[in-house]
Amino acid sequence: MSDALISHHAELNPQSGASREPRVLDVVTPDADGNINCDVVIIGSGMGGSTFAHALRDSGLDIVIVERGDFLPREIHNWSSESVFGQGRYRNAEQWLDEANQPFSPGVFYYVGGNTKFYGAMLPRFREEDFAEIRHAEGLSPAWPISYADLEPWYAEAEKLYRVHGQAGLDPSEPWRSGPYPQPALEHDPALAALEQSMRRSGLKPFVMPAAVDYGNGGDCVLCSTCDGYPCLLDAKADAEVSALRPALRSASVRLLTRTTIKQLITAADGRTVTQAHGLIDGRAVTLHAKRFVLACGAVNSAALLLKSANEQHPEGLGNSS
Structure with a gap:
């Protein structure tokens, strides 16, 4: 510190x-x-x-x-x-x-x-298919009695409450959303910049995880390592x-x-x-x-x-x- x-x-x-x-x-x-x-x-x-x-x-x-x-x-x-x-x-x-x-x-x-x-403080949403029946190597995961569409408005409310920072469209597996993240995405730690570029050159699609921190707009987060x-x-x-x-x-x-x-x-x-x-x-x-x-x-x-x-x-x- x-x-x-x-x-x-x-x-x-x-x-x-x-x-x-x-x-x-x-x-x-x-x-x-x-x-x-x-x-x-x-x-x-x-x-x-x-x-x-x-x-x-x-x-x-x-x-x-x-x-x-x-x-x-x-x-x-x-x-x-x-x-x-x-x-x-x-x-x-x-x-x-x-x-x-x-x-x-x-x-x-x-x-x-x-x-x-x-x-x-990472708060990604479940994927749309997570709510359906999925067969895993360990067995069958039954479908939920509700769908992602049922929960989507409440995901949006929770992201506002927890000040989630993110950027839609970067995660290739993300589900659809009714609106943008309430806070802009954080940047990768500088130590990861070279790794990110290397991954992109290899055809991978790294992205910044949705983060629930009080950063920006007068918030107290200093993007520390703890x-x-x-x-x-x-x-x-x-x-x-x-x-x-x-x-x-x-x-x-x-x-x-x-x-x-x-x-x-x-x-x-x-x-x-x-x-x-x-x-x-x-x-x-x-x-x-x-x-x-x-x-x-x-x-x-x-x-x-x-x-x-x-x-x-x-x-x-x-x-x-x-």
Whole structure:
């Protein structure tokens, strides 16, 4: 990191571990019996959960977002390769077991904003054929119940929300679009210029990936080399917390519950509707009651929670028919 950047952001007090914004604009406090009542519970504050909350922020519904982690500290270590990779400073996920019951460390993180705090900010769209039936070497991928055309307007909205930079017409495999990217494409790193030209001479078609960063128009992104795998010290990466959750929390009807792990979903007597979520907040029992539950805690943890929520009506876990 340059001395200029360190000076510009000296007010962060790298030793303090201060959060990137006031902790939350509206916190949730369970009652004396550990209960929380609301209209909608969103489990997970990553890309799916935070974007969902953002979409509902003006609905008038009472929304609680549940995150098992806490805020990721904003500190000088965010940009240290030794801290991030060598020491694993921010790795806070438990070990998982593989098919042979051998433990391994998954590439997931439990923080407000989820894994997007560490993603490379690349946001390409699915291809049109991805929604149709596709036969792979490993087997048949069935068609989705919706098409790319159904999602295309929402791709456009998401790209605006996450300030995606790109240029249509450069990627030979890209799907059709109803409009241009909301931000102009970034340029290749100068170190890649010779490689790009060499690839073009060989008949290949390299292109700049769609990037979700706050670059240009007064944005904070400085196109540093610490993006993929790192937290952003400048809050210039368009992650779920910065782009979606913080704006959502400015609504009086959206609240956040951190350091809370949901252990089980409870259904009504007929087994057709989830009515409660049981969990632990800092080791204390908490029960969330709501009319609707949104499960957005990652592909593996969402599936694991459904399996752990088995009951008399669903002995093999909720949603297992799919």
